[in-house]
Amino acid sequence: MAEKVTSGRPSSALRRVLIPLALAQFICSFAGSNMxxxxxxxxxxxxxTVQGVQLAITLFLLVMAALMIPGGKLTERYGRKRCLNLGLAVFGLGALIxxxxxxLPTLIIGYSILEGIGTALLIPPVYILTTLLFTDITSRARAFGAINGMGGIGAATGPLIGGIIATAISWRAAFGFQAAIIVVIVLLSRRDVRDPLPAEPDRPFDITGAALSAIGLVLMVLGILAADKNGWLMLGLIAAGALVLVWFFHTVRVKERTGREPLLTMELFRNRTSNLGLVTQNIQWLVLLGISFTVSAYLQVVHGYNPIQTGLILTAATVGLLISSAAAERLATRRAQRTLIMAGFVLTTTGIVLFLTLNAVSSSKVWAYLPxxxxxGLGVGAMLTPSVNVVQSAFPDNLQGEISGLSRSVSNLGSSLGTAIAGTILVAGITKTPERSYALALAVLAAVGLAGLAAASFLPNTRPATPAAEPLPDTPHPGAKRRDGGLPGYTSPEGADKRTATPDPKAD
Structure with missing residues (x-):
């Protein structure tokens, strides 16, 4: 049974619960940024080759994107604690392998597939358990702040910590570090984390929808990766992926018409503002991960920097991102969400142009990379939270869980597309020199950023009445009632408090 919180401050028992949950978010974010x-x-x-490692990174992000929503659904059927433990076990096994x-094949199995599956299984329970256990709105907001803070630390310090470990010991030790953190989380969660609600083994699960959505996304991204090898293969894979996704949406409509529970409700795609917000989210992560991959490869391949040197240089973007992210909530009360998103795209594109300009003047000087x-980083940090706010505020409370899961999947899909597009340009041999290939990749990402700016310009120019926070990712299907009569993920675990509230946490 969950512990009630009424003062706004969690008890010591709940603070202990928060440690393993926050560490789980930390290590997943770390794994996504340190490679x-x-x-x-x-x-x-x-x-x-660099392309081979790029493939592993892209597949890791893609597996998360394809399985995050199904992973959230499985928590209802098998229980949140069980899915958390299974995700930790799969992730840890992947790190050891x-x-x-x-x-490369073994690395793809361990990192891309197993760690990707593990992340998709363990991240939804982290946020759902936090929602269930911290029943007071204030304490819940603080809990999510701590979890997402650790996620931000993991993503921000991943390149630096990974670089230090790889330089001092070996890149293999960075995966050993991940496995060690997983062991700590397992020990702490075994002692302190309890699932306040029973599993629902009879809860239906849309296996067909989960399979079709995953296959469609994988085929489309693989098509982009095949662009440098065979144009017809690229077109064939992308077309096949599009057809599978059309099939997926058809099955969703059929299930809704017959009263069965689909993987996602089509209502999520009927809101113009939300659709535009999802487009900006996808492009933001595409540009961010594309830039991270391109600049990292450029520093290492062209200039021969070691991992720790590369991590230190990339810290400039991390500092910018953390500064603007920290100001996001305050800015949201003073400026319209559309304004913040558009400003973010302008800053990000300006940063890319400045990076290319300074490197053309003095490519061998470290100072040329930093501004x-x-x-x-400032641009990306300024627009991430407003884009999620736009999407989240477009729906009522009973759809917050599903739109959060869709939002997270769209973000991960953008991440995988960013590395796929950038990596494909780098190895396609379009230019005569490596330096020009990296410049072309960044120029393409800048053009994609301008497309995001264009999409953001169509958003409504309205300001929220109260500061909106980013959504709770990957909560269960909110349209179905629990045995206690409440909406899953938004009620008191005891069923005594029937209030539902818009979640306060920030999505990773």
């Missing part, structure tokens, strides 16, 4: 600084080291050690990799990266 870029080890591209060269991994490629040399495994006898592969990755650390012992002797070739552009800092401005890119």
């Amino acid at each position: 870029n600084v080890m591209i060269n080291e991994i490629a040399k050690d495994l006898g592969t 990755s650390s012992a990799s002797q070739g 552009g990266l800092f401005i890119i």
